[in-house]
Amino acid sequence: MAKKNVAKDVPAAARPVFEYAPAPESPAAAGELATSYGHFIGGEFVDSSGSEALKTVNPATEQVLAEFAQGTEEDVDRAVAAARAAFADWSALPGSERAKYLFRIARIVQERSRELAVLESIDNGKPIKETRDVDLPLVAAHFFYYAGWADKLDFAGFGPNPKPLGVAGQVIPWNFPLLMLAWKIAPALATGNTVVLKPAETTPLTALRFAEICRQAGLPKGVVNIVTGDGRTGAALTAHPDVSKVAFTGSTAVGRAIAKQLAGSRKKLSLELGGKAANIVFDDAPIDQAVEGIVNGIFFNQGHVCCAGSRLLVQESVQDELLDALKRRMATLRVGDPLDKNTDVGAINSAAQLARITELAAAGEAEGAERWAPACELPAAGYWFRPTLFTGVSQAHRIAREEIFGPVLSVLTFRTPAEAVEKANNTQYGLSAGIWTEKGSRILWTADRLRAGVVWANTFNKFDPTSPFGGYKESGYGREGGRHGLEAYLDV
Amino acid sequence: MSDVVTRLDVFKTYKLFVGGKFPRSESGRVYEVTDAKGQWLANAPLGTRKDTRDAVLAARAAVKGWSGTTAYNRGQVLYRVAEMLQGRREQFTAEVAAAEGLGAKKAAALVDQAIDRWVWYAGWTDKVSQIAGAANPVAGPFFNLSVPEPTGVVGIVAPQAGHGHSFLGLVSVLAPVIATGNTAVVAVAADAPLPALSLGEVLATSDVPGGVVNLVSGRTADLAPTLASHQDVNALDLAGAIAGEGPGAAASLEALAADTLKRVLRPAVDPSAQDWTLAPGTDRLLSFLETKTVWHPMGQ
Numbered sequence: 016m017a018k019k020n021v022a023k024d025v026p027a028a029a030r031p032v033f034e035y036a037p038a039p040e041s042p043a044a045a046g047e048l049a050t051s052y053g054h055f056i057g058g059e060f061v062d063s064s065g066s067e068a069l070k071t072v073n074p075a076t077e078q079v080l081a082e083f084a085q086g087t088e089e090d091v092d093r094a095v096a097a098a099r100a101a102f103a104d105w106s107a108l109p110g111s112e113r114a115k116y117l118f119r120i121a122r123i124v125q126e127r128s129r130e131l132a133v134l135e136s137i138d139n140g141k142p143i144k145e146t147r148d149v150d151l152p153l154v155a156a157h158f159f160y161y162a163g164w165a166d167k168l169d170f171a172g173f174g175p176n177p178k179p180l181g182v183a184g185q186v187i188p189w190n191f192p193l194l195m196l197a198w199k200i201a202p203a204l205a206t207g208n209t210v211v212l213k214p215a216e217t218t219p220l221t222a223l224r225f226a227e228i229c230r231q232a233g234l235p236k237g238v239v240n241i242v243t244g245d246g247r248t249g250a251a252l253t254a255h256p257d258v259s260k261v262a263f264t265g266s267t268a269v270g271r272a273i274a275k276q277l278a279g280s281r282k283k284l285s286l287e288l289g290g291k292a293a294n295i296v297f298d299d300a301p302i303d304q305a306v307e308g309i310v311n312g313i314f315f316n317q318g319h320v321c322c323a324g325s326r327l328l329v330q331e332s333v334q335d336e337l338l339d340a341l342k343r344r345m346a347t348l349r350v351g352d353p354l355d356k357n358t359d360v361g362a363i364n365s366a367a368q369l370a371r372i373t374e375l376a377a378a379g380e381a382e383g384a385e386r387w388a389p390a391c392e393l394p395a396a397g398y399w400f401r402p403t404l405f406t407g408v409s410q411a412h413r414i415a416r417e418e419i420f421g422p423v424l425s426v427l428t429f430r431t432p433a434e435a436v437e438k439a440n441n442t443q444y445g446l447s448a449g450i451w452t453e454k455g456s457r458i459l460w461t462a463d464r465l466r467a468g469v470v471w472a473n474t475f476n477k478f479d480p481t482s483p484f485g486g487y488k489e490s491g492y493g494r495e496g497g498r499h500g501l502e503a504y505l506d507v
Numbered sequence: 508m509s510d511v512v513t514r515l516d517v518f519k520t521y522k523l524f525v526g527g528k529f530p531r532s533e534s535g536r537v538y539e540v541t542d543a544k545g546q547w548l549a550n551a552p553l554g555t556r557k558d559t560r561d562a563v564l565a566a567r568a569a570v571k572g573w574s575g576t577t578a579y580n581r582g583q584v585l586y587r588v589a590e591m592l593q594g595r596r597e598q599f600t601a602e603v604a605a606a607e608g609l610g611a612k613k614a615a616a617l618v619d620q621a622i623d624r625w626v627w628y629a630g631w632t633d634k635v636s637q638i639a640g641a642a643n644p645v646a647g648p649f650f651n652l653s654v655p656e657p658t659g660v661v662g663i664v665a666p667q668a669g670h671g672h673s674f675l676g677l678v679s680v681l682a683p684v685i686a687t688g689n690t691a692v693v694a695v696a697a698d699a700p701l702p703a704l705s706l707g708e709v710l711a712t713s714d715v716p717g718g719v720v721n722l723v724s725g726r727t728a729d730l731a732p733t734l735a736s737h738q739d740v741n742a743l744d745l746a747g748a749i750a751g752e753g754p755g756a757a758a759s760l761e762a763l764a765a766d767t768l769k770r771v772l773r774p775a776v777d778p779s780a781q782d783w784t785l786a787p788g789t790d791r792l793l794s795f796l797e798t799k800t801v802w803h804p805m806g807q
Contacts, residue, residue, distance in 0.1 A: 114627075114630060118586060159579070159582065159583065159586075163582065163629065163630020163632075164630065166627060167630060171638075172638070432807045455804075456806040456807075457806070457807055459803060459804070460805045481579075481633050481634075481637065497637065
């Protein structure tokens, strides 16, 4: 204990600082990029019926990576028709055969994981450390897990011989492009549906590369179709009359619009939307461990995480100690080149997102919260935002209520467990929450009262294909992952 | 070409598979294995009680590591077995055809099903606890969770009869045992041991840790009672126990197993009528599990 205090009292400047030599991953490992991409429909790469093209940029450099098609209503129609045509045979295949296709995909993803990790990092801006160690292993694991369900649906608890729905229209976000693709496609295919998937307009590249993997796996034509474009393409897909199932991950505003659009139809809908998770630290929490969890909770993936622990609720008696430790830790975060293996925080995904984060952070200051960020140099080109902390935040502040979707943490305090629960639940969202305490009974007591779909105790941002994920309240409905994730794609 | 003398085949020396290695029997003896028509195929090691006990030691040593791997990891290892088998399909087809007196086409179909059966169980490793576990709504402020855990070392008397017994039957009893984290000692089919002994070569190159599967050929009447009475074997699959009475018969093995309260999976009423091509279900998968229930209070 005495030793620890000595170390703490040493001024930051006097402590030895490790200099990290650059350890860049080679961009060439991403494989060759085409200058322009069309859609992947019926097993072929095809041109769009329209002439509008969008550009995807590397957010760390602002360099254009490739052009891709803005999918038209006609493109969407073609893709849905291809998926519908493939549905009869695909759904009639024995589950064990569908399983083997998915196992193949899982294995090819594993084989090509370095290429995909680098490509994802370039297109999205997230650190290679994360794409390599989190995104890609989870993508492969997700396909592996749902492959196993394809011939075991009778045992999944939905009655004998549960049936698929038909064509699934799936719209995914830019924060975990390939992982969200896996979350959508793996259960859909395992249960016998065919899919048309629209990746986000800032991150289409790994989805298009995934189309190549479908071809290597010998997946029957039309079972997976990828149509690129912005929200207009997404709206055309979710509105298509021959789509039987809509799955959307993204903002609560768009999710609400889709739910309205689908009202009165027979389409099944699952939504994974925004969040404003409380990360609750009790006075008996292991402080160092909690600090790591808080940092992981909000700065992982630049805070572009719907389940990010963006509201830190700390018990008043340990506030000072915790915030000191947290600031010390934040000062050591390395922000910069996503392809450097030492980088902790990469680039903000787009100029638009950077503008939104900047605006909300400014609102935080304007409303009276105290802003703090470590001194750190940011690259000249690209979109960057310093890991930022707000103290003195009230429950009414915009930064305590709205999803910032960036590396910005709002700190609130509480005195009793009941107050912590009250504040944690005081939000329109209910996706996730964190609890930090050494006391097991308190973890379970608190978890029991939190209105959130995922509760992490003494850890944060853990994902596994066997574990259901999804929200309460306006964070959406339906679950992805686990046995529960099958339900969204079955006619049950 | 014309002056080349017809090339002489290289025969394989069939060996046991114990602890990840390929020992000969400690007895130094072998026995003749013939095809369905009585033609000599190969000599198989005549495994003994001592070989069986050695195998149990190896299986016990492997329990900690194997049961401690993640279910995801075990699934990938089982899938790897399928990948490796696919590449040796022709070899197993020939061995199964000879062992069961089948045509190449029927034998190949059985091998294909055996490969798919590994895939089926590969998919079960991380789902068993989702169908066999439960969050129990006890009437009080408690968190109460039941999860299945592997029993430990399972002795298997491999199928000796029924359509597909020599290989598909073997895989059908072995894969579910190890899928859930148990380790196995298998007394392989006495009259048709060759596909089983070759399977050891596949397992050895499939990331299956040494000792997780141990394959012993020999007289069932020697091997099975050793498994049934062994103090360090936790469960027994009697699929291939011989009919009637005597030291290898199901009833006497079950009685031996009772001394140490082994979990026993009884053979089919008529093993020779058993069709190993039928869909397996979850019976065998759920037979070698213990249920552990954890209570924890909830409170401020």
